[in-house]
Amino acid sequence: MSEYEGLDVTVCINKSDLNLDLSEKYKKIYEKAGYKVLLTSTKLDIGIDDLKKNLLGNISVFAGPSGVGKSSLLNKVDNRLNLETGTVSNKTRRGKHTTRHIELLELDSESFILDTPGFSSLNLDFIEDETDVKDYFREINKYSQDCRFLSCLHDKEPNCAIKEKVKEGIIDEERYNNYLLLLNEVRNIRRY
Ligand SMILES: Nc1nc2c(ncn2[C@@H]2O[C@H](COP(=O)(O)OP(=O)(O)OP(=O)(O)O)[C@@H](O)[C@H]2O)c(=O)[nH]1
Ligand SMILES: [Mg+2]
Ligand SMILES: [Zn+2]
Numbered sequence: 001m002s003e004y005e006g007l008d009v010t011v012c013i014n015k016s017d018l019n020l021d022l023s024e025k026y027k028k029i030y031e032k033a034g035y036k037v038l039l040t041s042t043k044l045d046i047g048i049d050d051l052k053k054n055l056l057g058n059i060s061v062f063a064g065p066s067g068v069g070k071s072s073l074l075n076k077v078d079n080r081l082n083l084e085t086g087t088v089s090n091k092t093r094r095g096k097h098t099t100r101h102i103e104l105l106e107l108d109s110e111s112f113i114l115d116t117p118g119f120s121s122l123n124l125d126f127i128e129d130e131t132d133v134k135d136y137f138r139e140i141n142k143y144s145q146d147c148r149f150l151s152c153l154h155d156k157e158p159n160c161a162i163k164e165k166v167k168e169g170i171i172d173e174e175r176y177n178n179y180l181l182l183l184n185e186v187r188n189i190r191r192y
Contacts, residue, residue: 003136004126007061010036010054014069017041029172034138042072052077059112066118067095074115078107083115094120124186133183139171140179155183 002009011030016023016039027037038054040047054060055077062070071083086098099117106112127133134140134154146161147154154162154176165171 001122001126001136003138010038012038012040012047012051012064012073014040014042014073016046017044029175032139032172033175034142040073042069042076045076048073048076055107055113056111059114061114061116063116064118065095066097066120068118070118071099071115074105074113077113081105124182124189127186130183130186133179133186137175137179139165139175143171153183155180 013023013026023039027039030037036054038047038050040051042048051073062074064070067086067088069085071085074081075083075085084098086096088095095118097117097120099115102114102116104112104114127136131151131153134144140154140162143161143165144152144154147157148159149157152160152162154160162171162176166173166176
């Protein structure tokens with residue numbers, strides 16, 4: 001969605017205290033895809049200074065699923081914010097939609113942040129055509145011109161450069177599988 005909007009994205013992996021190995025794994029995956037990645041933990045005070053540095057001089061939006069710790073992170077960045085935080089349900093392991101509205105907060109005269117309500121799922125309605133999905137994966141976009149067919153969707157087509165890059169480990173397999181998942185989801189939206 002951020003690729004569609006052309007936003008300057010930083011991926012923040014919070015709660016890294018819960019599983020540092022897994023956090024490092026996803027940090028590598030998203031760095032390989034072309035993103036700046038921060039590992040943070042509000043419990044162990046990891047990465048907060050780095051996060052703050054990223055926010056200075058910018059207008060930033062904190063977006064992500066409910067309960068991942070967006071408001072908690074902002075409170076750590078500036079304890080004057082005093083934002084309400086919630087807990088994660090033991091049963092569903094999801095957040096409880098604690099933040100209810102979008103608020104513009106001032107960090108300093110040149111730095112603003114928006115805390116936002118977490119989402120529970122990603123709506124793909126903004127994608128108009130199945131051929132657009134590949135444009136929203138940076139690393140797929142990067143090698144698309146090397147495929148045999150210019151119209152290649154990197155799915156079942158022969159001589160596909162993307163599938164080659166996945167085999168070589170240059171494009172992460174999990175990201176590629178996510179691409180196929182979204183591609184098929186968009187195809188199914190169109191059918192009805
Ligand atoms: N283990 C761990 N828990 C954290 C961390 N950061 C936040 N939490 C916990 O995660 C829960 C949800 O935190 P919130 O800050 O309310 O999450 P949110 O993303 O703002 O949620 P919404 O407002 O519902 O979108 C709270 O119980 C926090 O204490 C962290 O770094 N490590
Ligand atoms: Mg919140
Ligand atoms: Zn291809």
